[in-house]
Amino acid sequence: MLIGVGPGDPELLTLKAHRLLRSADVVAYPVARVEAAGMAVAIVETYLRPEQRRLPLVFPMVTDGVALQDAWRAAATALAQQVQAGHRVVFLCEGDVSLFATGSYVLLALQRDHPDVPVEVIPGITSVAAAAAAGRWPLVFQKEELLIRPCPDTPEAMETLLDQAAAKGTVLALLKLGVRWQWMQPLLAARGLLDQALFAERVGWSDQRVMAATEVQAEERPYFSLLLVRQGTNAVLP
Ligand SMILES: C[S@@+](CC[C@H](N)C(=O)[O-])C[C@H]1O[C@@H](n2cnc3c(N)ncnc32)[C@H](O)[C@@H]1O
Incomplete structure (x- = not known):
């Protein structure tokens, strides 16, 4: 079992x-x-x-x-x-x-x-569902896609992923963020995406940190951290 x-x-x-x-x-x-x-x-x-x-x-x-x-x-x-x-x-x-x-x-x-x-x-x-709930951050609406995957290993690969996701309206759930947050934070900042991303670390534990990515400094974070990113706005509500 x-x-x-x-x-x-x-x-x-x-x-x-x-x-x-x-x-x-x-x-x-x-x-x-x-x-x-x-x-x-x-x-x-x-x-x-x-x-x-x-x-x-x-x-x-x-x-x-x-x-x-x-x-x-x-x-x-x-x-x-x-x-x-x-x-x-x-x-x-x-x-x-x-x-x-x-x-x-x-x-x-x-x-x-x-x-x-x-x-x-x-x-x-899943940690993705738990993070979305803890951050009160709806994962996907209507025709949006959701891609759950490990965080890319390099900034270059992340740039490509963001371009592809933007083109298709894909929400990204990136696991194994940890050490990659050091370069991820400035990369998101440069693309104006920090306030559209949710950072979630040790969800469900007493030291949980779930917050807008704008609030998290560019430094190494624990392995048990992930990122949710939506590009563009969702106009679901009138
Ligand atoms: C080996 S995977 C395990 C995923 C797990 N089976 C699930 O359903 O979420 C480990 C990755 O999941 C994410 N993760 C697992 N637990 C987490 C937690 N409590 N808070 C934040 N992220 C978590 C992190 O991105 C971590 O690097």
């Missing part, structure tokens, strides 16, 4: 996710290193019962494809073993399971290596 939790706020999860979490024998969750704290488990800590077994699964923060694949397959095998032993198992994912999530890789590894293990996916609330 892969379940989406949060992001951040423990109350941002479905009733189904809550029920399955409460009735699980084993609660598995991603961690970056052995002994490291897990973000997804921190979100639901308040719902866990002492008798539930916690199963941290290590997913190293590396780009080496082989190491990552090994981690996904090892996690899938660990989960499959728990299910085969007759336990009710949940694997926690921050936000939604299907959006740039470790849970998606685990799902694919389970389907490939352990096809007999039944798996259910319980959707969660």
Whole structure:
């Protein structure tokens, strides 16, 4: 059972996710290193019962494809073993399971290596939806398009993306903003877009920062930050 939790706020999860979490024998969750704290488990800590077994699964923060694949397959095998032993198992994912999530890789590894293990996916609330709600910033209207993607790696690629988005009336939701905010802020300022963009950092956590991009200085921000950008005005209301 892969379940989406949060992001951040423990109350941002479905009733189904809550029920399955409460009735699980084993609660598995991603961690970056052995002994490291897990973000997804921190979100639901308040719902866990002492008798539930916690199963941290290590997913190293590396780009080496082989190491990552090994981690996904090892996690899938660990989960499959728990299910085969007759336990009710949940694997926690921050936000939604299907959006740039470790849970998606685990799902694919389970389907490939352990096809007999039944798996259910319980959707969660994406950081994009949570940010839009926290900022009271409607995502899309009428014929607008929405593009959810990682933030481009370079200012040049961002300029191109903004040109394309402007031409098609596309609202951009850019994840993995973090370090890129240093060059993104002046780039948006130069194009007069800062006041049309919403900056959202650690949404749902006690130190959440959700504000007009005009209010955020050009400096490195945490990995858990994103940007919503609409170019042009929406004339929905009379
Ligand atoms: C690996 S993706 C995970 C996305 C997640 N599965 C979801 O449904 O939103 C991580 C990126 O999502 C965004 N993100 C996730 N949680 C966030 C939060 N609480 N506040 C702001 N951005 C968040 C950030 O852009 C971060 O770099």
